[in-house]
Amino acid sequence: MNNSDINRFKVIQDVYDRRIRRVDAADILDLSVRQVQRLIDRLREFGVMTTSLWGNLEAMSNRKLSCNRK
Template identity: 55%
Template sequence: MAATERITMTMRELDRFKVIQDVADGRLKPWRAAERLRLTTRQVRRLVGRLREHGPEGLVSRRRSKPSNNQLDAVTADRALSII
């Protein structure tokens, strides 16, 4: 018996999963999915490949729980706060 694993998805990611699943199952054309998701057909093909390779967790944002690239380092932030 395989253990089930929980995946946290936003509503937007869940909608994306449903559309990409329909494309993977052949119920929806990639160009129609691209229109619905406001993506290119190439990106839809990439998402279908990621879904087939990694399952639903492949469609979850990889940036989740990571710091922003636009953050100030601690020294600069402290200096700015001391000036203010």
């Protein structure tokens, strides 16, 4: 995990622990509120171990979507 992954995890963890709001996290991470919610859902479902794979999982889901569109 690089520094940006660690920062992202800390912000998402703060939202999960209700220290900050999803809107604030979206501003900090420069994401949409929906994307923040998806990261929270992924954290809730898979736990901390997958946080380093977030980028890879997003890429895989994008590939899956593009394959399904054909």
